[in-house]
Amino acid sequence: MKTSVDLAQIPLPDKPNPFWVSVYAMIVGELMFLATNSMPSIVFHVSALARYMTVGTKQHYAHAKTVLRYAIGQKKRKISWCAAHVRPPHLPCHIYAFSDASWADVVPSRKSTYCYLLFCNNAVFSWKSAVAPILALSTAEAEMIALCCCAQEVAFSRKLANELGFLQLSPTPIYEDNLGAKAIAETGSSRGSMPDSVDAKALKRKLIAVAETLSWFYFNDD
Numbered sequence: 001m002k003t004s005v006d007l008a009q010i011p012l013p014d015k016p017n018p019f020w021v022s023v024y025a026m027i028v029g030e031l032m033f034l035a036t037n038s039m040p041s042i043v044f045h046v047s048a049l050a051r052y053m054t055v056g057t058k059q060h061y062a063h064a065k066t067v068l069r070y071a072i073g074q075k076k077r078k079i080s081w082c083a084a085h086v087r088p089p090h091l092p093c094h095i096y097a098f099s100d101a102s103w104a105d106v107v108p109s110r111k112s113t114y115c116y117l118l119f120c121n122n123a124v125f126s127w128k129s130a131v132a133p134i135l136a137l138s139t140a141e142a143e144m145i146a147l148c149c150c151a152q153e154v155a156f157s158r159k160l161a162n163e164l165g166f167l168q169l170s171p172t173p174i175y176e177d178n179l180g181a182k183a184i185a186e187t188g189s190s191r192g193s194m195p196d197s198v199d200a201k202a203l204k205r206k207l208i209a210v211a212e213t214l215s216w217f218y219f220n221d222d
Helices: 018-037 040-052 058-073 139-163 179-187 198-209
Strands: 095-106 111-120 123-131 172-176 214-218
Touching: 018 040, 018 058, 040 058, 040 111, 040 123, 095 139, 111 139, 123 139, 139 172, 139 179, 172 179
Parallel strands: 095 172, 172 214
Antiparallel strands: 095 111, 111 123
């Protein structure tokens, strides 16, 4: 599915066609299985398609088929974990992560979509793309929400890795491309940039609670 496609612009009928709703739900369900278990590259697209499961139309179905065709073309690609392929600054069996967000892309609610990926031994092992639980008023807030969700998954993964014998003896780096979110994460203070709501405060408390096991890195796509 092309990045220029805006599913929100597809007109929805007053009464959904049961046939198209049924076939659309089936194909999206199959794609969700792939996205959840073995294909992180389609997780964002499937997350967007899944928002129309009960009102799917022929146009929605056509876009879902493009994702399916992509998945068929990529079926020979594998996720391979190999400690021998790990290169500095990362270490074998050590976790690192990436987080990102798309600000106010969900119409009409204007909520943001976030995504994170966790890596170990040169390959991804945990990933997610979803609509943010609260409304972000800036790109920094949207990225901060993504960081918080990523940090929660990192905290769980570190505990699991330690239980399995893969000791995480150093902080887990999370790569982030927004300087504002990085500053909030490092200082623990938003200086009024985050909305003064219970949910926002809870997100910051969760991030601060695991901050001792995390380190933050800014990278620029340019």
